[in-house]
Amino acid sequence: MKLRLIIFFNLFMAGLMAHGQGQLTAGVSHTRQNLTWSIAGNLNGTSPNIFSELKWQRVMGAGALVAYQHPITDRIVAFAEYQHQVLVQGSVTDSDYEGDDRTGRVFFAKEDAGKGYTLASQCGLLYRVFKRKSMTFTLGGGYGLMSQRFFLLNEKMGLRSSYTNQWYGPLLTGRLQLLAESAFGITLKTTYHQVRYHATGNWNLIERFQHPVSFRHRAKGFGLENQLVMSYKMSGGLCVEVRPSYGYWTTGIGIDTVYKKDQSTPKTRLNDVTSEVLGVEVGVVWRLKN
Template sequence: MSVPRQKLILLCLSLWITLNAHAQQTGHDTGVLQVGIQTGYRSENLRWSIAGNLQGQDPNIYSELIWKSVDGLLCAADVRWKVYRSLELHGHFSMATISGGRATDTDYHGDNRTDVSYYGYFDAGEGNLLSGDIQLGYRLNLGPRIVLIPAFGYGGDQQNLYLKAYEGNAPSTLNSSYTALWKGFLGSMTALIPFGNRWEVDPSIAYHQVVFDGTADWNLITTFQHPVSFRDHANGFGVVPACELLYHLRSHWAISLHGNYGWWKTGLGVDNLYLSNGTTSLTQYNGARRTGGEAGIGFRLTL
């Protein structure tokens, strides 16, 4: 038997009133769904090295790659959905297209970066920086309109980096690449703190426990295989504090300023070098270190 139209309308209206009343109790939202878009600027640094053998010797740093200030325009989007009562799902994705940056490649014969055998300086103004995660959080009302949201989830960050010729210092066909993937579980804490009727500040911090995988194609070295010349693997972590400042234009619209800065590091791992003769050479991966952050402006719609 179909439900009469009048009863269906009353049921939908009752549900909307209930959800709206629950949202108003938190002091922040007038709905159960938030959609945000942001744009801005992102810059990152990455460095890693390998040793001469699996024991981390001969020498302890054999080859070291450094990317500095790879940066570009950022575009991002996020969705926050109140699933049930105080439970909420939060998803975020961002992409920055790299337009600037530099990189160096240095090889050594001696321990502790002594007796340099090779040094290269390269253009790194190509590629992109990707980031995404999904989290399940619980809203805790701490006082008048102040909310704390602990959350747990899974995320990944990927740096697609390049080595290109710089002012003719290498063949124009140089197009070596390195993809650094940081993925794993994360825990975060976010506070929602209003000031007056229109302002709100949302500081947060996230801790990432990650598996790191690096994949390279050194396209001009004929003794290496292509398109995968070597792979790196290690375990690591990342810490990312952030803050967002919002100004509520209307009941459902807000403009925001946001920024974050992260520190990432791995432990020792393994570097797998794939040679063109079909053999694989193993050596110690000394680990990767990554820093970087972003700043920008955005809009938020609450439904």
């Protein structure tokens, strides 16, 4: 799915750029991410209600972004965005319990998580609802995907386990641009994602599990992203932007399926998965003309 989305994004953006008259943005980004998931002891969510819990915390990433907007009509604009992060620092804890509500802890480990990646891509259409001298409001829809790959690392133990996920589905977005005719501009962006969640884990030190897919997670959920875009128009048609952002993604109850070497596939309840992404982007905007 990751490869198909990247290919689609590149073709979509290249096709629009070939016609010119668009707006191209390129820049760098930095994020701090947290991800938590837990499973119960059985499909009913009991014995205990939290059997195993993984928490990735303060996982730092650095990367690049590219975005393109192309006017279709006076009121409709097509957009495509892509961002890729390399994870370089962070920690992860793994806890198992025999009692409800995180009581009777029987296992705990804290490991390095300074490896992995995050990618995010979306595309769609925006419709300008109204435009005033100092204010423009647009609504739009499209499709988006966020994929994360986190690790549990311990060189001395030979631990190199991984957890890779995808949050994907349709999106709705609203954008309020202020001070549109000024050199300084502010845009408030809110995007809602209705997502399906798929994930696979490779627990490399557990011999009774299959590899490279030791288990799968499936659930449904949503994501909410808020971004503040602060821009300054420069000479020559260039614009500099700074974009702080916060994203919250979560699922409802799902299914955890384990793949064992004896070919059995026991299932239990996935309680939930929650991801938080705090980021800042700095980019330069070019206005393309035929």
